Amino acid sequence: MKRVHDMGGSYEYGEIPVSLDSEGDFIDDEYVFKYSWHAKALAITLASGSLGEWTLDESRHARECLPPKDYKNFSYYERWIASLVNLLIYKKIVSLKEIIRFSKLVDDKNSQNYLNKSFKLDKRAWLSQNVKKDLSIGSSSSRKINIKPAFKKGDLVRTVLKNPNTIQGGHTRLPSYAMGKKGVVTKYRGIHVFPDTNAHSFGEKPLPLYTIEFNFSELWPSENESSHDIICLDLWEPYFKKQT
Amino acid sequence: MLTSNLSFPGNLRRMQMGKVKNNNHHNHHNLLPSDPELRVKTIESLLLSKGLIDPDSIEEIIDLYENKIGPQNGAKVIAKAWTDNEYKKRLITNATSAIAELGFTGRQGENIIVVENTEKIHNIIVCTLCSCYPWPVLGIPPSWYKSDEYRARTVREPRKVLEEFGLKIDSNKIIKVWDSTSELRYLVLPQRPNNTERLNEEELSKLVTRNSMIGTGLPKVYK
Numbered sequence: 001m002k003r004v005h006d007m008g009g010s011y012e013y014g015e016i017p018v019s020l021d022s023e024g025d026f027i028d029d030e031y032v033f034k035y036s037w038h039a040k041a042l043a044i045t046l047a048s049g050s051l052g053e054w055t056l057d058e059s060r061h062a063r064e065c066l067p068p069k070d071y072k073n074f075s076y077y078e079r080w081i082a083s084l085v086n087l088l089i090y091k092k093i094v095s096l097k098e099i100i101r102f103s104k105l106v107d108d109k110n111s112q113n114y115l116n117k118s119f120k121l122d123k124r125a126w127l128s129q130n131v132k133k134d135l136s137i138g139s140s141s142s143r144k145i146n147i148k149p150a151f152k153k154g155d156l157v158r159t160v161l162k163n164p165n166t167i168q169g170g171h172t173r174l175p176s177y178a179m180g181k182k183g184v185v186t187k188y189r190g191i192h193v194f195p196d197t198n199a200h201s202f203g204e205k206p207l208p209l210y211t212i213e214f215n216f217s218e219l220w221p222s223e224n225e226s227s228h229d230i231i232c233l234d235l236w237e238p239y240f241k242k243q244t
Numbered sequence: 245m246l247t248s249n250l251s252f253p254g255n256l257r258r259m260q261m262g263k264v265k266n267n268n269h270h271n272h273h274n275l276l277p278s279d280p281e282l283r284v285k286t287i288e289s290l291l292l293s294k295g296l297i298d299p300d301s302i303e304e305i306i307d308l309y310e311n312k313i314g315p316q317n318g319a320k321v322i323a324k325a326w327t328d329n330e331y332k333k334r335l336i337t338n339a340t341s342a343i344a345e346l347g348f349t350g351r352q353g354e355n356i357i358v359v360e361n362t363e364k365i366h367n368i369i370v371c372t373l374c375s376c377y378p379w380p381v382l383g384i385p386p387s388w389y390k391s392d393e394y395r396a397r398t399v400r401e402p403r404k405v406l407e408e409f410g411l412k413i414d415s416n417k418i419i420k421v422w423d424s425t426s427e428l429r430y431l432v433l434p435q436r437p438n439n440t441e442r443l444n445e446e447e448l449s450k451l452v453t454r455n456s457m458i459g460t461g462l463p464k465v466y467k
Binding site: 005006007008009010011012013014015016017018020024025026028030032033034035037039040041042043044046047048051056060063066067070072075076077078081082083084085086088089093094096098099100102103105106107118119120121122124125126127128131132134135136137138139140141142173174175177178189192193209211219220223225226228229230231232233234235236 | 272275276280281282283284285286287288289291292293294295298299301302306308309310313314349350351353354355370372373374375380383384386387388390393394396397400401402404405408409411418419420421422423424425426427428453454455461
């Protein structure tokens with residue numbers, strides 16, 4: 001069954017939340033962070049990630065593991081914060097008791113002095129002098145290892161019908177709308193960390209990655225909006241087979 | 245369906261044999277206050293008190309993404325490609341290193357691919373599974389890019405979606421939708437607007453809108 005985050009092609013959503021002016025031109029009225037708590041949510045998530053206790057794929061998986069009802073109702077950064085708490089507890093970095101205690105503390109005006117004092121930094125903490133440098137380096141998923149890619153440009157392929165990761169609700173980057181579909185390899189992209197294992201602490205298992213093109217009419221045979229349009233996805237080798 | 249692919253990782257096989265349980269659907273977040281601002285404050289306070297986050301780092305991260313890393317970076321890349329054909333070639337063949345020439349590198353842009361709009365092709369970027377986006381050149385994604393509506397509809401009705409952005413693409417053109425399913429990050433190289441031959445790089449960069457680099461818009465018209 002299609003999961004809530006796997007929403008590509010879903011019919012249940014309305015207009016894109018944007019506005020046009022009287023000339024029909026797009027109005028760019030975006031703030032980088034609409035509220036200060038959005039900025040905090042992003043920064044705390046990044047700083048927590050830098051503790052090195054989980055991978056990017058695990059943090060995506062944690063968001064996908066929110067109860068579907070919460071995922072739907074939460075705004076973007078609420079999803080981030082809820083899944084961050086779950087990860088922090090799951091990885092035993094904080095305890096349920098601590099969460100309960102601090103939930104009460106922040107509501108209590110008398111505790112502000114306590115919250116404002118400075119604390120000794122853990123050795124894993126991301127130091128401010130490293131932030132800019134580390135962000136400018138990032139963390140590439142590309143791996144220089146010797147695996148021969150099994151496919152080449154022009155190969156006809158068909159994606160698998162089911163997520164190769166059969167952990168119930170396991171992480172994958174093969175969206176359900178592109179499962180069991182015919183496509184063509186247009187580019188080999190090198191060896192990259194495999195999310196289906198990396199999201200479950202089973203290691204990086206780097207594998208060949210390719211861009212696969214799908215005809216619009218293959219993915220959406222009943223739609224006729226524009227049958228000659230193309231959808232491109234980046235897919236790892238276990239996500240597809242040679243089309244015979 | 246089990247795949248017989250030889251490169252299939254052993255751990256996945258073990259997972260398929262049911263030896264590993266998943267820890268699905270956590271809801272510990274229900275313990276937090278209901279107001280999102282207080283939720284964030286709760287976690288922030290707890291992590292600060294445990295010394296797990298440096299308060300100066302939090303400020304530094306926010307400052308970088310609020311003021312320094314944004315679509316103005318991507319606009320410089322596009323304007324350079326419009327004026328320097330050799331640079332454009334490097335950008336198409338190895339975008340990550342060509343973009344690094346201008347000093348834009350790092351998180352969520354470790355492997356960038358530039359896709360070029362032409363007379364025949366209009367490219368548009370989406371991430372249906374989450375919100376992948378090329379941060380070093382475009383910054384933090386706008387809220388519409390992260391919206392469920394954009395994520396759900398762009399791969400199924402791209403032309404209707406584009407019309408909601410005020411963009412009508414000629415039916416003779418092919419629309420290419422790029423769903424960011426891996427860690428590759430996509431940037432659209434829009435077509436240079438007409439009547440801009442006399443503009444320099446800096447002037448050109450002011451015509452490059454964020455949406456034109458995602459594919460949901462075009463550069464500004466020069467009058």
